[in-house]
Amino acid sequence: MTDLDQLTQSLARNLKRWRAERGFTLDALAARAGVSRGMIIQIEQARTNPSVGTTVKIADALGVSITTLLDYEQGPQVRLVPESQAVRMWSTEAGSFTKLLVGSEAPGPFELWAWRLMPGDSSASDPHQPGTVELIHVSAGELTLVVDGEEHRVTAGASATFEAKVAHAYRNDGAETVEMTMAVIIPPVR
Incomplete structure (x- = not known):
């Protein structure tokens, strides 16, 4: 399979x-x-x-979380996810990708992602439910983060956070590959 x-x-x-x-x-x-x-x-x-x-x-x-939709196994309090089990959710022919590294449901869904954006690539996202927060850390390159139509430059070594209840996008307008880690905190269903 x-x-x-x-x-x-x-x-x-x-x-x-x-x-x-x-x-x-x-x-x-x-x-x-x-x-x-x-x-x-x-x-x-x-x-x-x-x-x-x-x-x-x-x-x-x-x-x-997406993690929960992909795997519902409830294991011990410490859950190790080998690199081979990280789930690649999006990719382009140029080599850009997102990879869901790990997620948790307590106290609400929480996800950790690895991203690679090749020069010229981008990924857009629809608004998430109110209260959803994204935290981003760029380790290489310069990310153009677009939140509700406003562009923000996030350089290597810098971080950003925002409430993801509006349309947002991640773009690499530079010549260097963007490597970043993103955490997504999703409020529990009421």
Whole structure:
């Protein structure tokens, strides 16, 4: 089974579980997530691998992290994630990518990401639920962080944080590869 097959199966299994635990019908989850009912059915039947944006919308609607949708195993208090088990969620032919390193559900969903943006590449994100906070640390290159249409330059060694309830994007306008780490804190579902 390929990595993509494992990801698709994990999403299907965990989406069904979390939707049932929340008591959401297909229509209710579709409305909360802004995703079609048909897309949710296809994901639950492991017939499609949704985009990162769709996965984030569904995770937000369920009040869980992407990590939880990918793997629901509850282990010991210390959970080690080998590099081989980090999940690559987005990539481009130029070599840019995002990699979900680790996540947690206590006290609410919390995720840690590794990013690489090649020169000229960018990634846009829809707004997340209110209260979602992103923290970014750039270790190489210069990131152009766009939050609600306003550009911010984040140079190597610098960090930034913002409430991600508005549209935002990450861009590499420079000639050097951008390497960064991002933490996402998601408020629990009320």
